Amino acid sequence: MKLPASISERFGEAAALVESTAGAIRIISHYDGDGISSAGILTRALYRSGKKFKATMVSVLEDEDIENIDGDFELLIVSDMGSSQADRFSRMLIERGARGIILDHHLADGRDRPFSLHDGGAIHEINPRFLGINGTTGCSGSTLAFLLALSMDPVNEDLCIFSLAGSLADRQHVPMFSELNLGVRELAVARGYLTSRRGMPFSGRNLLEALVTSNDPFIKGLSGNEKESRELLELLGMEPERTLDSLKDDELKVLHSYVYIRLLREGISPYIVHELFRENLFSERYGNLLDLAYSIDTCGRNGEMGKGVRVVWGDPEAYKEALNDRYEKKKIIQELLQRTLKEGANEMDHILWLRVEEKNLAGTIAGLAHNYLFDHEKPVIAISRDDGKINISGRADRELCGRGLNLAVIMKEAGSACGGGGGGHDVAAGGHIREDQLEKFLEICNKMVGEQLEGDSGGG
Ligand SMILES: [Mn+2]
Numbered sequence: 024m025k026l027p028a029s030i031s032e033r034f035g036e037a038a039a040l041v042e043s044t045a046g047a048i049r050i051i052s053h054y055d056g057d058g059i060s061s062a063g064i065l066t067r068a069l070y071r072s073g074k075k076f077k078a079t080m081v082s083v084l085e086d087e088d089i090e091n092i093d094g095d096f097e098l099l100i101v102s103d104m105g106s107s108q109a110d111r112f113s114r115m116l117i118e119r120g121a122r123g124i125i126l127d128h129h130l131a132d133g134r135d136r137p138f139s140l141h142d143g144g145a146i147h148e149i150n151p152r153f154l155g156i157n158g159t160t161g162c163s164g165s166t167l168a169f170l171l172a173l174s175m176d177p178v179n180e181d182l183c184i185f186s187l188a189g190s191l192a193d194r195q196h197v198p199m200f201s202e203l204n205l206g207v208r209e210l211a212v213a214r215g216y217l218t219s220r221r222g223m224p225f226s227g228r229n230l231l232e233a234l235v236t237s238n239d240p241f242i243k244g245l246s247g248n249e250k251e252s253r254e255l256l257e258l259l260g261m262e263p264e265r266t267l268d269s270l271k272d273d274e275l276k277v278l279h280s281y282v283y284i285r286l287l288r289e290g291i292s293p294y295i296v297h298e299l300f301r302e303n304l305f306s307e308r309y310g311n312l313l314d315l316a317y318s319i320d321t322c323g324r325n326g327e328m329g330k331g332v333r334v335v336w337g338d339p340e341a342y343k344e345a346l347n348d349r350y351e352k353k354k355i356i357q358e359l360l361q362r363t364l365k366e367g368a369n370e371m372d373h374i375l376w377l378r379v380e381e382k383n384l385a386g387t388i389a390g391l392a393h394n395y396l397f398d399h400e401k402p403v404i405a406i407s408r409d410d411g412k413i414n415i416s417g418r419a420d421r422e423l424c425g426r427g428l429n430l431a432v433i434m435k436e437a438g439s440a441c442g443g444g445g446g447g448h449d450v451a452a453g454g455h456i457r458e459d460q461l462e463k464f465l466e467i468c469n470k471m472v473g474e475q476l477e478g479d480s481g482g483g
Pocket residue numbers: 057058103128163164193
């Protein structure tokens with residue numbers, strides 16, 4: 024894989040640091056899909072080069088956790104996290120007489136240069152944000168782990184699948200892979216590890232499961248309805264039990280066009296339907312890369328990071344279990360969507376709002392409800408009670424944001440006017456407010472959305 028010289032030099036130095044380490048190597052990584060993929064890639068690469076290692080995955084690392092990292096290690100690798108605490112790590116490592124590598128793609132506390140061994144410190148830090156690469160879209164933790172593995176030994180090329188799975192789990196594939204991710208994607212396709220097919224993001228162990236469990240898109244009447252889905256597939260001349268990647272191009276086209284028209288007929292925004300057509304990557308062993316990425320991610324969300332790492336190590340039993348877990352989770356989301364559709368949303372002039380007490384899923388439900396269940400001209404605000412306060416998740420789509428909507432601004436202002444705060448992105452934002460302020464909060468949101476979209480005449 025071709026990299027600009029400045030970047031491959033950074034990885035080359037990190038690889039040399041690993042190679043020169045005779046003692047134990049300690050890995051600390053984030054617990055989500057990207058972090059687990061990273062840890063899996065790093066441990067496999069270390070194993071292949073005969074190194075001693077131990078890996079742990081965590082959701083957050085408090086400052087005192089950094090002081091208390093267990094084990095007698097010579098080298099610490101912090102992955103998918105660490106840049107915002109690089110100073111702490113550095114002091115701890117100097118005290119212990121050890122060295123460290125940070126592979127992170129998150130913001131780094133306003134610093135404009137990475138930690139470097141050349142500066143007399145104990146840390147060699149690689150963060151795409153110091154290399155002119157977008158850390159939010161162009162490079163994930165697993166991309167960094169993979170590039171290090173590749174610098175250690177070209178034999179690690181086969182781990183590219185997990186590199187992309189991690190990027191996908193961080194949603195860096197929407198609308199498409201770019202920058203360093205794109206480089207890995209080109210390698211994976213060119214070397215035959217993955218095949219590329221354009222179309223809707225269907226995944227599943229067979230066609231029937233793909234339709235029945237589909238939440239994005241949620242297809243009214245088909246999603247969650249095994250009988251209707253089976254009948255449709257038979258009508259289209261496709262065995263429900265066939266695998267997705269067994270479909271020939273023209274069969275895939277038939278299925279996609281059918282769903283496309285059906286969604287448009289239901290009144291789903293053409294913009295949203297259009298966005299569903301993107302590249303899907305398939306592996307013979309793992310199916311749609313979406314399945315691999317989200318089953319690893321689900322392991323982390325369930326607190327079973329070890330299972331996730333076993334998936335990256337190629338354990339077929341672990342993948343089977345993790346896939347089951349993923350589809351269980353999809354089912355829960357599906358049931359929430361069905362319930363939301365049945366109960367309907369509360370409608371105001373410019374917003375829709377609904378209660379989602381499953382607070383970890385509120386944002387997901389708000390987003391899918393906006394896209395597929397209700398009037399897409401209005402953003403959806405999901406609220407969930409949480410220990411004396413109310414959590415808020417707002418979701419819209421790119422088209423509304425193009426017309427002036429900015430949910431980050433609204434969440435921030437309306438949140439702080441109601442005894443809390445908020446922020447995020449224009450299209451997806453969140454916040455929290457005092458429990459007795461809900462009515463006032465909704466009034467402010469409604470008014471602000473109206474004002475932001477006011478200047479636009481293209482709406483309806
Ligand atoms: Mn990440």
